[in-house]
Amino acid sequence: MAEEAGIIMEKVSYKVGGRKILEAFDLQLQPGVNRTILGVSGAGKTTILKLLLGLIPPDAGNISIDGVPLEGSEAALRAARSHIAIVFQGGALFDSMTVGENVGYRLFEAGKLSEKEIETVVREKLGFVGLESALDLYPAELSGGMKKRVAIARALAADPTYIFFDEPTTGLDPMGVYNIQDLMLRLQREGKTTLMVTHDLATAFAVSQRFSFLHEARLVFEGTEEEMLATDDPAIREFLQPTEASLFAGRG
C-alpha cells in the first residue's frame, strides 16, 4: 500500500479510561470522493478527525495518508499532514487576531512567503468565502456563520488537498447553512477532497457522495445515499426518522 493515494483507516480502535470510543473503525477516503460520517452526538465523530490529524494515537489499527503511515517518521508525517486542513467544530479562531491574521496564520508560521504574498493569499481566500471586507475585523465582531466562513478561508490558505469539516453547519440559520453547502460544493469542483463529520443529514446529502454511519463506536454502514435510505439498520432508521420519544428525550 506504499503509494496508495487517499486516507485510510484500518480497524482503528480508541479508548478513553477503558471506555470504547471507536471499535475497529474502517475508512477509505479516495481523492475527489466526498464523504460524510454521520452519527448522533457523542458517537465519536470528532475523535475520528483527531485520530486522522495525529492529535491522539489509536490504541489499535492503522492510519495512513497518501501511503504514509501515521506512526512513521515525524518528517514524513509532517509532510503528509501538510496536505490536510481542518475546520474545527467551534471555528477555533484566535480572538486576539484580526480576520486577516487568522487566515494568514499558518503561512506566517511556515515562513516561506513574504508578507505581501501572504496578504494576496489571504485576500483571495477571504474573497472565496465572500468576506474580503472583513479583513480587519476581529472574530468578536462576526456572526456565527461569518466565523465559520473565516475558519474555512483559514483552512484553505495552505492549499490543502484534504479538508476536514467538523459540524460546519451547526448553529447556523438556513442562509448560513446554504452558504456553507455552496462553499463545500465549490471546493469539490476545484478538486478538493472533503471529509465532513456531522449530524446534519440535509447538508450531508447536499454535499457528499458517500456516507459512513457511526453507532456505539462502530461503523454500521458505508455507502451511497440510496443505499442508506434503503437500509433497515435500526440505528440508521432512527436517525433518519427520529421517533417522537427520542425527540422528547433530546430536549431539555
Ligand SMILES: Nc1ncnc2c1ncn2[C@@H]1O[C@H](COP(=O)(O)OP(=O)(O)OP(=O)(O)O)[C@@H](O)[C@H]1O
Ligand atoms: N479526552 C476525552 N476524555 C474523555 N472522554 C472523551 C474524550 N474525548 C472524547 N470523549 C468521549 O468520547 C465520545 C465521543 O466524543 P466525540 O467528541 O468524538 O463525539 P462527537 O460524535 O464528535 O459528538 P458531537 O456530535 O457532540 O460533536 C464522547 O462520549 C466523549 O464524551
Ligand SMILES: [Mg+2]
Ligand atoms: Mg464532535
